[in-house]
Amino acid sequence: MVAETSVKIKKLMKEPVQNKRSLAWFKLTEFVVRGEKERALGIYRLLALSIDNKAFAQQLEGDLLLAFDDPVAEEKYLTAAQLYLETQQPAIASAICEHLINLISESSDSQEIKKNKLAEILAKVAQIDQNLADKLTPRQHSG
Secondary structure (H helix, E strand, C coil): CHHHHHHHHHHHHHHHHHHHHHHHHHHHHHHHHHCCHHHHHHHHHHHHCCCCCHHHHHHHHHHHHHHCCCCHHHHHHHHHHHHHHHCCCHHHHHHHHHHHHHHHHHCCCCHHHHHHHHHHHHHHHHHHHHHHHHHHCCCCCCC
16 A cells, blocks of 8 residues: 555656656747747757757757757757767668758758868768777777
C-alpha cells in the first residue's frame, strides 16, 4: 500500500513538469510564428536544459535560428553534425550536411557567394572528419 501510494505521488509530481514542458514547446512555436526571435531563443534555452542529446539540441537550435534567417544556424548545424559523428551516428550527420548544402544552393546569394559558402562548409566538414579520424586512430609511439 505504501509503495503504491509512493508511485502515485511520484507520478503526480511529474505531471506538472510535463505540462510545463508542453506549454513551453507551444510558446516556442508561437514566438517563432510571430517572429519574436529573442523570446523564442529564451524559451529554447530553457527547453534545451531538458534535452539529453547535445547533438539534437544543437540541431534544434540551428532549425530555430534558420527560422529567423540567422546565419549562425550554419554553425549550429555543423556542431550538431560533429556531435552526431562523435556518437557514431554518421547517417544523421550526413543528412545535416546535405541540408546545409541545400540551404546554400537555394539561397538568393550570388553564385560567387554560394561557391565560397559551400567551400567553407565542405572545409569544415573535412576538418570534422579529420578530427574524428585522429581520435579513432591509435597513436603510434616512436621508440
